[in-house]
Amino acid sequence: MNIALLGFGTIGTGVYELINLHKGRFADNLDEPIYITKILDRDPNKKVDPSDHHCEIVTDPDLIMNDPEIKIVISLLGGMEFEYKMIKTALEHDKNVVTASKAVLSEYFAELNAIADEHHVFLRYEAAVGGGIPIIGSLNEELKINHIDEIMGILNGTTNFILSNMTENNADFDETLKLAQKIGFAEADPTADIEGYDVSRKLAILSTLAYGGIIRDEDIKKRGLSDVEAVDVEMVKSIGYVIKYLGHSKLLNKNQVYTTVEPVLFPNESMMGHVDSEFNIISIKGDVIGELQFYGKGAGKDATANAVVGDVLYVINSLKEERNPHYKTLDKDLHKMGNSGFSGRYYLRVHVTNNDELAYVMSVMNADKGRGQIVVSGDDVFFTTSEIQADVFDSLVERLKERTPKLFYARIYE
C-alpha cells in the first residue's frame, strides 16, 4: 500500500517517523507492507531517512495525484486555500484522505464530505480536533445511540499554556505570550490562538458532527483572551476560581444552536480547572450516556502523528475488508443563535482613571440588575454579578467600553 504525504513540517515528520519506525507493530493488522512513496514539499532538498529507498521528495503535486499506486494522501500542509485545493483534488482522484486541517474542514466541510461520498473514498480528520485525543471517533460512536446536546472544551494549547503560566508565576499576559513564543508554544503571529479562531474551528467541526448540520467558524461568537491581566488571575483565585479559555456549544429546542469561545471561570474544585499547560479536555453530553470527558495532549508532534496514523490504519483496514465509507448527511437546518443560550454570574474588572469614570461604571452597572459584589482596589473596580444572560451582559460591557475600554470579564461556570 503506497501513501503520499503533503507537507514535511513538524507533524509531517512525526507521521513519517511513526510509520517507518513502527512498521513492526502495525504488521498484525496489515496484509501488505505500507510505504510513504512521495512527500510533497516546497523545498526539494529536504531529505528523508537515507536507508529509505521507497520515498522521494516531490514539488509537483500532480506526481502524487496521478500516481495510481497511491491510495492514501495524508495532508498536513497548514494554511487554507492550497491545502483545500490539494484535499479536494486528491478526493477527486479517488484517493482516501487523512488530514489534520481544522481550518480547511471547518470552512469546506459540506463540500469535501460530498466529494468524498461521491468518490466512495474515506476522508478522516481525527487529528484536526484535540490533537491526540480520540474525540472524533468517540463522538461518532456515541452519536449512534445518543442525542448530543452540549459540547465544551479547552481546545487550544497555546492559550491554556499562557493561562497556566500566568497563574503559576503571577505574570502578565504580554510577557507570558512572549515566553510562549520563545519556547515554541505560540506562533510569531498568535492571532488564531488568542483571538479564538483555532478553538472556534475545532468547535465548529465537533458541533457540525454532533448536531447534524453545518456550523461554521463565522457562526461562532468569539471573544479573545488578550485583555486578561495578572490582577484578574489573582483576584479570581482569591474567590476560588481559575480562568480557562473555553469553546462551548449547546443545542436547544432541537434546532437552535448557541456557540461561544470566551474566557470562563471554573471553580477550583472542578476538573476543568485543573487542565494545565498544553493539555486539552473535551466534554460531550448525551441523553443516554450522560457526560463523557476526554483528556490528553492537544498538540505536539507525537500525539498528533498518533491520531493521523490511527486514521491511516483505519483506512487500510477498511480497504482490506472492502468496507465502504458511510457519510452522514449534515443537512439539518440549524438556527445559529449567538450566545444568548448561555447565562451565569460574571466576573468583571474595569480600569478607571478618575472619579468620573468610576461614577460612570457604577451607574451603568447599577442600571442593570447584574450588579452583585463590588471591590474597588486602586484603579480597578471588580464586580461579581448575579446571574445574567450572556448577550445581555455583552451589551452592558459595550456601554462600559464607550468610556472605560480597559476591562476584562468572564462568565462563571457553576
Next chain:
Amino acid sequence: MNIALLGFGTIGTGVYELINLHKGRFADNLDEPIYITKILDRDPNKKVDPSDHHCEIVTDPDLIMNDPEIKIVISLLGGMEFEYKMIKTALEHDKNVVTASKAVLSEYFAELNAIADEHHVFLRYEAAVGGGIPIIGSLNEELKINHIDEIMGILNGTTNFILSNMTENNADFDETLKLAQKIGFAEADPTADIEGYDVSRKLAILSTLAYGGIIRDEDIKKRGLSDVEAVDVEMVKSIGYVIKYLGHSKLLNKNQVYTTVEPVLFPNESMMGHVDSEFNIISIKGDVIGELQFYGKGAGKDATANAVVGDVLYVINSLKEERNPHYKTLDKDLHKMGNSGFSGRYYLRVHVTNNDELAYVMSVMNADKGRGQIVVSGDDVFFTTSEIQADVFDSLVERLKERTPKLFYARIYE
C-alpha cells in the same frame, strides 16, 4: 436480526428499553429491524412492554441456545458460575456475545477468547469496565500504535461515593456506607466494592489487554478501604490532599507487571482528586500518545446500557459487512511482581491507647528511614513519610499491626 437477553434486572431492563425505545435512531445503521425475542429470567411472571409482540420471557436457556434465529446473546446475569456457563454455551452455539460481566471475563478471559476465536463469533464487553466510558474500544485503538505501560483509574462508584460523602459531610466510613446502602449506591454485601475485588477485576481486564498477557484478579495486590476514618479525610485535606480508591498497574522491563488496588492521596490541584461520587476516570499512558484520560459515569442503568447497545450495534454492523472478529493472542509471559514497582511518600495514622503503644509505634517508624513528619493528636499519631517502596512500607505496617492494629495508610501520588 434476533437478539436474546440473559437477565432482566436493572441493566437488562435498561438495554431492553434502549433497544426498543431508540429503534428510530439505529435505523441509519441497520438494514433489517432488530428484535429482542427472548429474555431469560428466573421469574416467568416478569413482563415485557405489552405492545411488544416479538418478545417472550423464558426460564429455560436451551430455548435461546438452540434458537437458530438468535444471532446475539446479551449476558447481564450477574454472579459468576452460571453466567460463565451461559456465555460459554452461547459462544459454542456460534452466537455472538455481549456482556458486562467483569467477574466472568477476568476469571475466564483466555478460555472465552479462545472459544470465540474458534467459533468466529464476536465477544464484546465494553460495559464490563468503567460503565459508560468507552475505555475498552479506546484502549484497543491506541494499542494499534502504542505500547501502553501504565493504567490508573478510579473504577468503583460505590467507594468513590463513600469517599466523596465522607469529605463533604465530615462523616465516618460506617455511617456513610449505611447511607450508600440505603440509597442504592452500595449492595447489602459491600465486600466486592470496599475490599477491592470490583476494581481488581476491572484492572485485570484492562491490564490483560494492554500488556498482552493474562493478569487475573488474584495477581493483583489489594487493600480494602474500610479502615479510613473521618479524621483521615480531615487531616489529608489540611495538608492539601484528597483520598481516592485507586486501581493502578505498570509494565516495567517489558514483562514485569506491578499491580495494586489501594487508597491513594491525590493533590487537591490534580484532576483525579476532583472525580466525585459515582463518576469514574481511567488514565492510560502510551509511548507515542502520552497520557489519555477518560471520564464518565462508571455505573447506572442508562450509561451501562449505552455501552452494551454500542457493542450490539458493532456486532450487527460487523455481521452486515461480513467482517471477522480478530482476537489478539494474550499469551505474553508476564511476571506478576506485586506492588514493589510503586513507591511514594506515605500518609499513615495509627491509633494508640497508651504511652507504651506510642513508644512502640515511634520505635518501629524510627527504625526505618520512612519516618518524615509526625503529628500527635489525642489518641492518633499521624506520619507523612519520605519516599519509600510500597512493599517495604507494607511490611513496616505489618509490624505496627502486631501491637497497634487500628491504623490507616495511603500512598501519596505526586
